[in-house]
Amino acid sequence: MRSFRFPFGAAAGCILALAVLAGAWLAQHPIERQKSTLTLWTFAPTHYEAYKEAVPSFEKANPGVKVDLQLVSGPAVTSRLQAAFWSDLDVPDLVEVPIDFAGTFFRGRLENVGFADLTERIEQAGLMQRMVSSRFSPYMSRGRIFGLPHDVHPVMMAYRRDIFEKEGIDADSIKTWDDFIRVGRKLTVPGKRYMLELFDTRDAHLASCLFQRGGGYFTPEGECILDNEISVQTMLWYVPLVAGKDKISNNLGAGQVLTKAVEDGYFVCLLAPDWRTKTFETTIPRVAGKMALMPLPAVEPDGRRTSTWGGTMLGITKSSPDQDLAWKFALHLYLDQQELGERFRGTNIMPALRSAWDQPAFHEPRPYWNQQPIGAMFAKLAPQVPFQYTSPFITTAKAKLGEALVACVQYYNASGDKGFEAFTRARLKKSADELRTLIRRNPY
Amino acid sequence: MTTRPNSSSSTHSLHSSRGYHLQQKMAPYLFISPFLLLFAVFGVWPIVKSLVLSMYATSGPKDSVFVGTQNYRYLLADADFHTAVKNTVVFAFWSVVLQLPLALGLAMLLSRRWVRGRNLFRLAVFSPYLVGQVFVGVLFSVLFIPQYGLLNQGLHATVGLPLDTKWLADPALVMPALVLTALWLYTGLHMIYLLAALQAVERELYEAAQVDGANATQQFWAVTVPAIRPTLIYVLIMSTIGSFQLFELPYIMLNNTPGPNNSGLTIVMYLYQTGFVTGDLGYASAVGWTLALGVLLISLVQLRLTGAWKAREA
Known part of the structure; x- marks a missing residue:
């Protein structure tokens, strides 16, 4: 009787046999589906x-x-x-x-x-x-x-109550953004203390301000409105808050740096949607009892006192x-x-x-x-939360608004009010046109 | 009694011989077949598929419309892609210009016998590479924090830089921050390559150069550089390719965003965003192919400029 010899040697034969056995075992013992429904x-x-x-x-x-x-x-x-x-x-x-x-x-x-x-x-x-x-x-x-x-996610304004009291400011007297900015000019000490934490490179806070004014990224039909009059006016109002010599806002980032900044009184006020109030409670516990909330200042008297984020x-x-x-x-x-x-x-x-x-x-x-x-x-504020509409291009829209903000901030830092409105209109139109070009490519 | 040759035995032997030759011929193919199969499935097929995909406007694999070369034509007019290319080229340039000389300098220093504890220093310089890009990204994000970060505190105390300098939120500072981080991360790796090359240079060459009256600078240009040139070219090309593939560092340091005004947007980041956030795999494939061709072109130019081909021919 002739004995069988694997042509390429015993080692290769063993590997092949192991592979066949393992495959057969797996076929017989399929992985059980998760029992969750x-x-x-x-x-x-x-x-x-x-x-x-x-x-x-x-x-x-x-x-x-x-x-x-x-x-x-x-x-x-x-x-x-x-x-x-x-x-x-x-x-x-x-x-x-x-x-x-x-x-x-x-x-x-x-x-x-x-x-x-x-x-x-x-x-x-x-x-x-x-x-x-x-x-x-x-x-x-x-x-x-x-x-x-x-x-x-209605937005309110969180503020350091102790600083307000020390400076003799009555939070109830702040009804509009004009009131708020007036107080901000008094409280802000450049490099040491700012009235408000606002982003000057990202769109999030600017978008909340846009929503409060009834603006946004898109119409319900998904058309880009980044360059409409509401956007232009909001940008013209927002940028001087975060740029130039008289700015009353700054931002340092999130996490521990924000914790330290609030504890130190570097920021007196912060935009506070409901979810963020819990973040403050857990990450900045040292200011417990020193914080308070007030409705967002309105754009005009008797206007909407909230937004969304x-x-x-x-x-x-x-x-x-x-x-x-x-x-x-x-x-x-x-x-x-x-x-x-x-x-x-x-x-x-x-x-x-x-x-x-x-x-x-x-x-x-x-x-x-x-x-x-x-x-x-x-x-009380929740029913006033503004509408916002989306599109498959929402992430690009956010990026484009952020780009326009950065460009406007740079312009304002360099040139101030001179030609700022024309620049803002042109820059928002550029962002919007880039987005529209992208949307037009969508074949669906 | 005479014995006749056994016809069945000779046939068997002939068959065995033929079988043996067949085995000899087939064996190499059989042994490399697992690799070839895997490479075909996971290498060749995706490459071909991505080339085909780059001719489609897609929304995931279910929605696709053939658009021909439209994706490539759109790339030429896409401002974001231009920004990504510009950022990547700037990063690659500064990475190569800063990392290589520094790595060579460190390699030369740490190859000197008189440096005490040089093994420890070698490990220290190389160690950032061991911990990986994500860890380094997180670490530098903390170092770059405005107002309270170590870097700003140090620079404020020494050169009076404003404490609230926003390294990762100021469009003008994002790229320097990334270059600085990459410098810390990769210099050690390049140093190891160059150190190995330096150790392979024959001592006699230096002795001969000294006999001929060459000073240290002349020895460096006439002996060291030619001797380690193949390694230098390798490091240069790998460093350039690596720079063009930059993704993790800005992704981590800029908190999953392209940074203010897209100042940290790289080509691979743009590819990722387009493909996996926006969902246009076709356009992302076009970006990927353009990147691959670009890197190939730059590598060929580098090989040409450094004379690597001539050396090989010689």
């Missing part, structure tokens, strides 16, 4: 912690359902979700997306958008009436709604095998009033559901804010 990605640690509390009651009410909550890093959530949509692999059932990126997922044909169209479900549940309607607009594309608003949508993906269950979970997270009250205590975030604002949690005095009932204060 619903997967939710969120990018905000505060949301994650809050949802952990809400999951058990949902699982109890729906026997056999297991929810897998995943905290995905903020910058990664969009690229990871984009990749998941494209490859159709590892797509979560529900996902929270930051407002600044939501529009980028609405690119392409409507039928190919990765999120399920929630328009009918929202209408049937009457959510447009029960929630703050302006908060749906950033999550709409071509008349369809792809996400539920997690929040309202930030936001989150909750979307259900088309890949979800049980979209009805996902919708049920979404409503559990966003409509359970008692849960929302508890969540407000932990996050300070105003939910979009109006009826939740009556919960006791929203009326509790907060020691950090000098015993102010900040929930009730935000709730």
